[in-house]
Each structure stands twice: as C-alpha cells, then as structure tokens.
Amino acid sequence: xxxxxxxxxxxxxxxxVLGLLGMKMKPSVxxxxxxxxxxxxxVLAYTVAFQYFFQTGRVGETxxxxxxFNFEWLRFTDNLHIDLGILLDPISVMMLVVITTVSLMVHxxxxxxxxxxxxxxxxxxxxxxxxxxxxxxxxxxxxxxxxIFWELVGxxxxxxxxxxxxKPSAVSASKKAFIVTRFADLGFLVGILILSxxxxxxxxxxxxxxxAQLVTTSFAGGTFLGLSIATWxxxxxxxxxxxxxxxxxxxxxxxxxxxxxxxxxxxxxAATMVVAGVxxxxxxxxxxxxAAPEVLEMIAYIGAFTALFAALIAITQTDIKRVLAxxxxxxxxxxxxxxGVSEYGGHDGLGYMASMFHLFTHAFFKALLFLGAGxxxxxxxxxxxxxxxxxxxxxxxxxxxxxxxxxxIAGIPPFSGFFxxxxxxxxxxxxxxxxxxxxxxxxxxxxxxxxxxxYRIFWNTAPKSPKGDLATAQSADxxxxxxxxEHHTPHESPLAMTLPLIVLAIFSVFxxxxxxxxxxxxxxxxFHTHIDWLVAGLSIGVALxxxxxxxxxxxxxxxxxxxxxxQMGGLYKAALHKFYLDEVWMWFTQTVIFRYICxxxxxxxxxxxxxxxxxxxWITQKTSSSIKGLQSGQVQFYAWVFIFGSLLIxxxxxxx
Amino acid sequence: xxxxxxxxxxxxxxxxxxxxxxxxxxNAVEINFAVFNRxxxxxxxDGMFFTLFGIAITAAETAVALAIIINAYRSIGNIDxxxxxxxxx
Numbered sequence: 130x131x132x133x134x135x136x137x138x139x140x141x142x143x144x145x146v147l148g149l150l151g152m153k154m155k156p157s158v159x160x161x162x163x164x165x166x167x168x169x170x171x172v173l174a175y176t177v178a179f180q181y182f183f184q185t186g187r188v189g190e191t192x193x194x195x196x197x198f199n200f201e202w203l204r205f206t207d208n209l210h211i212d213l214g215i216l217l218d219p220i221s222v223m224m225l226v227v228i229t230t231v232s233l234m235v236h237x238x239x240x241x242x243x244x245x246x247x248x249x250x251x252x253x254x255x256x257x258x259x260x261x262x263x264x265x266x267x268x269x270x271x272x273x274x275x276x277i278f279w280e281l282v283g284x285x286x287x288x289x290x291x292x293x294x295x296k297p298s299a300v301s302a303s304k305k306a307f308i309v310t311r312f313a314d315l316g317f318l319v320g321i322l323i324l325s326x327x328x329x330x331x332x333x334x335x336x337x338x339x340x341a342q343l344v345t346t347s348f349a350g351g352t353f354l355g356l357s358i359a360t361w362x363x364x365x366x367x368x369x370x371x372x373x374x375x376x377x378x379x380x381x382x383x384x385x386x387x388x389x390x391x392x393x394x395x396x397x398x399a400a401t402m403v404v405a406g407v408x409x410x411x412x413x414x415x416x417x418x419x420a421a422p423e424v425l426e427m428i429a430y431i432g433a434f435t436a437l438f439a440a441l442i443a444i445t446q447t448d449i450k451r452v453l454a455x456x457x458x459x460x461x462x463x464x465x466x467x468x469g470v471s472e473y474g475g476h477d478g479l480g481y482m483a484s485m486f487h488l489f490t491h492a493f494f495k496a497l498l499f500l501g502a503g504x505x506x507x508x509x510x511x512x513x514x515x516x517x518x519x520x521x522x523x524x525x526x527x528x529x530x531x532x533x534x535x536x537x538i539a540g541i542p543p544f545s546g547f548f549x550x551x552x553x554x555x556x557x558x559x560x561x562x563x564x565x566x567x568x569x570x571x572x573x574x575x576x577x578x579x580x581x582x583x584y585r586i587f588w589n590t591a592p593k594s595p596k597g598d599l600a601t602a603q604s605a606d607x608x609x610x611x612x613x614x615e616h617h618t619p620h621e622s623p624l625a626m627t628l629p630l631i632v633l634a635i636f637s638v639f640x641x642x643x644x645x646x647x648x649x650x651x652x653x654x655x656f657h658t659h660i661d662w663l664v665a666g667l668s669i670g671v672a673l674x675x676x677x678x679x680x681x682x683x684x685x686x687x688x689x690x691x692x693x694x695x696q697m698g699g700l701y702k703a704a705l706h707k708f709y710l711d712e713v714w715m716w717f718t719q720t721v722i723f724r725y726i727c728x729x730x731x732x733x734x735x736x737x738x739x740x741x742x743x744x745x746x747w748i749t750q751k752t753s754s755s756i757k758g759l760q761s762g763q764v765q766f767y768a769w770v771f772i773f774g775s776l777l778i779x780x781x782x783x784x785x
Numbered sequence: 786x787x788x789x790x791x792x793x794x795x796x797x798x799x800x801x802x803x804x805x806x807x808x809x810x811x812n813a814v815e816i817n818f819a820v821f822n823r824x825x826x827x828x829x830x831d832g833m834f835f836t837l838f839g840i841a842i843t844a845a846e847t848a849v850a851l852a853i854i855i856n857a858y859r860s861i862g863n864i865d866x867x868x869x870x871x872x873x874x
Contacts, residue, residue, distance in 0.1 A: 764867065765803075769795045 130180060131198045133215055136173045136225065137268065139166055140261035144254050151250030163253035164236040167260065173227035180221045181647060192653040194218040194334060197288030199270055208329040214270035216333065218650040220411055220485055224267035227492045228401050232260045234689050235396040238500055241625035242392055242507060252292060259285035263401050269329035272321050282405065286397050290389040300358035302385035309382040311406060313372020320365030323358065328764035333412060341419040348420065359420040367410060367424060374406025375458045376465060377435040381711055383458055387450040391503030394450060399457050399499050400492035407488055408462045414481055414651055418473045431468025433567040436462035440574035448512045449502050452582050458490050459571060466568060467553040470560035478659065483552030486645040490545035493640055494537040501531040504622045504630065505586055518589040523620060526627045528587045530634040535583045537637045539576035539672045545641030554668050555661045561624060572668050576675030584683035787813035800854045800864040808843065815839045
C-alpha cells in the first residue's frame with residue numbers, strides 16, 4: 130500500500146503550486162485544481178480504507194498495524210530517533226476517510242461560498258496545507274512526527290482563522306487561537322520529552338505494544354510531587370490534546386475561531402482539527418490505561434464538565450456559528466469522556482470504540498451543520514439569529530439537511546448520532562453514575578439548543594426590520610462588498626453548496642449503521658455491541674424532551690423565551706457571557722502573569738542583563754577615550770616610547 | 786653615534802634633520818657590523834657584506850625619503866613634521 134504516501138504528498142504539492150503560482154491563475158482555476166487534487170486524495174483514501182479493512186488489514190482475529198513507509202529522519206542516540214512514516218491501523222484509516230471526505234466537501238462548497246473573495250487562491254492553498262498537515266498527523270508513526278504535524282495544523286488553522294486579515298476581530302481571534310493552543314502544546318512537548326527520556330523511543334508501536342509494557346517498566350518507581358512521572362508525562366501530553374480539542378479551561382479560542390470563513394469552521398473547527406486531541410488520547414490509549422489510569426479518570430471528569438459547561442453556554446448564544454462552536458466543544462468533550470471511561474480489551478473497551486464512532490459520525494453531521502449555517506449566512510448576510518426566521522420556504526434543501534443534522538446530533542434514531550452517542554452513554558453508565566447523568570443532561574441540552582437554533586433560523590417569524598440595514602451589515606459575516614451591499618430576499622444556495630450538504634446529509638443518516646465495533650476496538654480485536662435499551666430509552670427520552678421544549682418555546686414567535694430568560698436571571702446572564710471565562714483568563718494573564726511574572730523578568734532584563742552589557746560598553750568606551758591621546762600620529766613620540774621601553778626591558782633583563 | 790642619531794630623531798622637527806639622524810643611526814649600526822666582524826671573526830667576511838648591503842639600502846631609502854620630503858614641501862610649503870598630520874590634502 131505504498132501509494133498511501135500519495136495521500137499526503139498530493140495536498141502538499143497542491144499547497145506549493147497554489148501558494149506559489151496561485152496568484153497567476155484565475156481564481157476559479159485555482160479552486161478547481163484544489164478541488165480535483167482533494168478528490169484524488171479522497172479516492173486514494175477510500176482505496177486504502179477498502180484495501181485495509183477488506184483485504185490486508187485483518188490478520189487472524191485482530192487488526193494489524195501496517196507501516197507501508199517509514200524512514201529515519203533524525204537520529205539522536207542509538208535508540209532514540211525521529212522517523213517520518215505512515216502508520217495504517219483502524220483509527221488512522223478511519224480518520225483518513227473522515228478528513229478527505231469532509232475536506233473534499235468543503236473544497237466543493239467553497240467554490241461557491243468564497244466566490245469573489247480576494248485571496249481566493251490563498252484560501253485554497255491554505256486548505257491544501259491544512260489537509261496535508263491533518264493527514265500527516267493521523268498517519269504519524271511516532272509521537273514526534275505527530276507533534277510536527279500538530280504544529281503545522283495549528284499554523285494553518287491560525288492563518289485560516291485570520292483569513293480576513295483586514296478585520297481586527299479576525300486577527301485577534303487567530304492570535305488567540307494560536308497562543309492558547311501553543312501554550313497547551315508546550316505541555317505536549319514537555320510530556321513527549323519526559324516520555325521519550327524514560328522509554329527511549331517515540332514510536333507508537335513500541336509504546337503501546339504488549340499492554341504498554343515498555344512504559345510501565347521504564348518508568349518504574351519514579352515520582353514527582355506525589356504523582357508518578359508517567360502520570361505527569363501523560364497528563365502533560367493530554368494538556369496538548371485539551372488545547373487542540375478545546376477542553377475546559379483551554380476552550381476559549383474555539384468560539385472566537387468562528388471569525389474565519391464558515392467552510393473553514395466546518396473543516397477545521399468542527400470535523401478534523403479539534404478532534405486531534407481525542408485522536409491523540411486514542412492513539413496512546415493503552416499507555417494511558419496501563420501506565421496512568423488516574424489521568425484517564427481525570428480526562429473523563431474534565432470531559433463531562435466541559436460537555437455540560439459548553440452545552441449551557443450554547444443555549445444562550447445568538448450568533449449561530451457560536452452556538453455550533455459550543456456544541457462542538459460539548460460533543461468533543463463527549464468523545465473525551467468516552468475515552469476516559471473506557472477500559473481495555475473486548476467489550477470493556479466500549480468507550481474507546483464509542484469515542485471513535487462518535488468522532489466519525491460527529492465529523493459528518495457537524496460539518497453539515499456548519500455548511501448549512503454557511504448557506505444560511507450566505508443567504509441573509511448575518512450571523513445573528515435575530516436576523517433570521519422563516520427561511521424554510523426560501524431554502525428547502527438547506528432546511529431539510531439542517532434538520533437531518535439536528536436530529537443526528539440530538540441522538541434520535543435511526544440517525545447516526547443516536548448510535549454513537551448511545552454507545553458513549555452506555556460506556557459511561559458502566560463506569561460511574563455521576564458521569565452518566567451529566568452526559569444524559571447534556572444530551573437533553575444538546576437536543577434543546579440545536580432545535581432552538583433550527584427553529585429560530587427556519588421557523589419562527591421573519592425579522593421585522595428590513596434586511597441589510599446598518600446594524601445587519603455590521604454584524605454580518607465579513608463578505609466582500611459584492612455580497613454584503615445587496616438587498617434581496619433570501620434564496621437557496623447554488624448547487625456547489627447544496628451538493629455537499631446533500632452528500633453529508635446522506636453520511637449523517639447512514640454512517641451510524643456501520644458496525645463500528647467490528648473495525649475499531651481498543652485492542653484491535655473485533656467485538657460485538659448491542660444496544661442497551663435502558664440507556665437508549667433514557668437518551669431518546671431526554672432528547673425528545675429537549676426538542677419538545679424547544680418546539681414550545683421557539684417554533685412560533687412568542688415572549689416565552691424572554692420571559693424564561695428573565696426568570697433564570699443570573700444564570701442566563703452568566704451563560705450568555707460564557708461564564709466570564711474570557712474575563713477570568715484576561716484577568717489571569719493581565720494581572721497574574723503580566724504583573725507578577727513578566728514585570729520582574731522585564732526588570733531583570735532591563736537592569737541586570739542590559740545593565741551588565743551597557744556597563745561593559747561603558748567601561749570600554751571610558752578606557753579608550755582616556756588612552757586615545759597616546760595615538761597622536763607623532764612617529765617621534767612612538768620612537769621615544771619604543772626606545773624607552775626597550776631600554777627598560779633591557780635593564781630588567783640585565784639587572785633582575 | 787647611535788644615541789646621537791636617536792636623540793636627533795626624537796627631538797628634531799625638521800624632516801631633513803630627522804633623515805640625517807636616521808642616517809647616523811644606520812651608519813652607527815654599520816660601523817658596528819664592520820668593527821665587530823673585524824675583531825671577533827677576522828677570517829669571515831659576513832659582517833662586511835652586511836655592511837655593504839646596509840649602505841645600499843640606506844642610499845635607496847634616502848632617495849625615497851628625499852622624494853617624499855620634496856613632495857611634502859611642494860604641497861604644504863614646509864617640512865616640519867608637526868604639520869604632517871593629514872593623510873591627504
């Protein structure tokens with residue numbers, strides 16, 4: 130399967146071609162080249178998936194890890210070296226399929242959505258760069274290669290969030306995303322270094338082999354501040370994952386990242402990049418489970434808390450992309466919880482499978498939701514719910530696909546979200562009741578806020594004020610004047626936008642029917658799942674209640690929501706302001722970090738470092754100015770000094 | 786004679802005088818070569834040859850120095866070394 134190398138080479142070549150030559154092409158040519166290249170990748174990825182799952186991957190009863198390509202890149206010591214290679218195992222092959230599918234859909238969608246934007250070629254070049262880095266991340270054979278691509282993903286995410294770089298809020302959002310994830314990646318790097326220092330390897334295969342024996346033995350006994358060093362290393366690695374996957378309290382960058390173009394949000398901040406953290410934990414799952422189960426426990430609780438927290442905020446937001454952003458945080462937290470509650474092997478590893486399953490289905494329905502939202506934004510030129518309403522007549526395809534996605538995320542059978550969410554709930558049910566009930570509440574909240582969104586966009590009543598007035602224009606998605614200035618009634622989007630919606634809707638409906646446990650499990654051995662009807666019933670019930678409440682409150686225009694918001698008072702206000710987490714971080718960085726860490730360091734730099742350097746310069750200058758009179762240019766004076774000196778030396782030699 | 790030359794080299798400001806002092810120094814050295822050769826190694830002639838070389842070099846050096854002094858006089862009007870404080874005019 131050497132041709133799998135092409136899957137990551139192709140987007141890289143595309144990036145170079147579009148990045149270097151794109152400005153010489155017509156925008157549409159660049160777009161089509163990018164899309165065709167991505168289509169090639171998708172075809173290759175599907176071929177790899179087919180060949181892996183149905184021909185070569187299965188060895189006896191388990192799935193084997195295939196390494197079709199690997200070369201040594203940097204060698205540090207006899208044992209420790211960084212390789213670059215391709216590792217194909219069930220989860221990486223699944224990720225290849227997810228990434229190339231969503232990426233292809235986004236490429237097609239963007240042909241229409243981004244039409245007429247300045248920097249259209251740059252946009253496609255960056256999309257290719259992102260696809261390259263993300264594919265490189267999932268097929269990494271070792272943790273360091275993963276880290277390299279991890280950073281590349283961060284960079285391309287940064288430049289795509291800041292795509293509208295003339296808009297200050299986009300610039301600050303991209304900086305925020307970059308700094309927050311970079312801060313988390315520092316933990317990741319330190320974790321990698323600690324791990325490799327003890328185990329002498331970066332390789333995933335060696336790290337996870339034989340119940341992560343290498344890790345458990347090589348770390349034997351070392352402790353630091355009361356916790357074992359293995360725990361520290363793995364917790365730090367998880368910190369990197371938490372940053373990328375927007376886990377509390379490092380989630381603050383994701384809502385702001387919605388400043389980027391909507392298809393980018395669909396690709397990067399919903400379907401692929403943000404699940405990198407989940408993928409990382411899944412990749413190292415045996416290490417976590419055998420070497421540091423307490424970290425997994427921590428992951429489960431952080432995940433459960435984040436899921437609840439983000440769902441509460443999502444209820445109050447009025448910007449449709451922000452609702453989806455918080456919903457993404459909440460759903461990724463679900464996956465994290467599933468990993469956290471999972472055990473190793475067979476049916477006990479249900480959580481692991483469920484997490485990957487949810488990752489798979491979530492990628493499709495969340496990408497669909499974002500692209501649908503993009504279609505709506507394209508029609509009404511606004512992100513605000515207040516500007517929308519009653520769009521179902523104008524945009525039938527968007528309406529139906531969006532409804533499918535909402536049903537999928539709410540977990541209504543037979544849509545895909547039901548199956549994956551049900552597995553997660555079942556896994557949590559067997560682990561700990563607190564986590565289970567938290568997730569259960571979140572499932573209800575998810576259904577509620579998704580249908581609130583749905584009703585307010587497509588049902589309810591149209592806004593009173595005419596579209597395109599000053600207030601609308603300011604809150605509108607930052608489109609070029611070509612789009613923003615027009616006044617017209619909403620209309621269905623062109624085919625290039627509706628086609629991806631339809632394809633993704635098909636995926637959202639049917640991807641849940643895949644017998645995932647046959648393909649993906651924590652110990653690579655297939656097992657059988659069955660629906661636990663108690664859990665399933667509970668989750669369907671709460672989802673229906675959520676949808677019901679949303680229907681009562683939002684299907685028709687009424688005063689009830691505002692009334693309810695007044696009654697909730699403080700809670701509503703806190704959630705609307707995202708529980709003031711941004712302010713807390715602001716205070717933390719401004720007051721604690723800037724004042725108590727940066728200021729003393731600044732003082733040290735100004736006075737001690739600069740001082741000593743300036744002192745040296747001052748001494749040199751003073752000395753030279755005091756002796757420069759000797760250099761008079763009078764050869765006779767030199768001769769006099771020379772003679773005197775030689776006589777003196779002669780005298781010293783003679784008399785001492 | 787050597788020290789007379791050095792004294793002259795240091796205290797005189799006139800370039801001709803400095804040149805003459807320099808000649809004195811060189812001649813003192815050459816006389817030393819000749820005399821010590823004569824008294825220490827009468828069977829060898831190395832010192833004498835060295836002296837002859839020295840005289841030749843002295844002559845050449847004097848020619849060059851006089852050319853420089855004449856040029857300096859043409860451009861600045863005198864030959865006092867204290868006025869020779871510019872690399873070019």
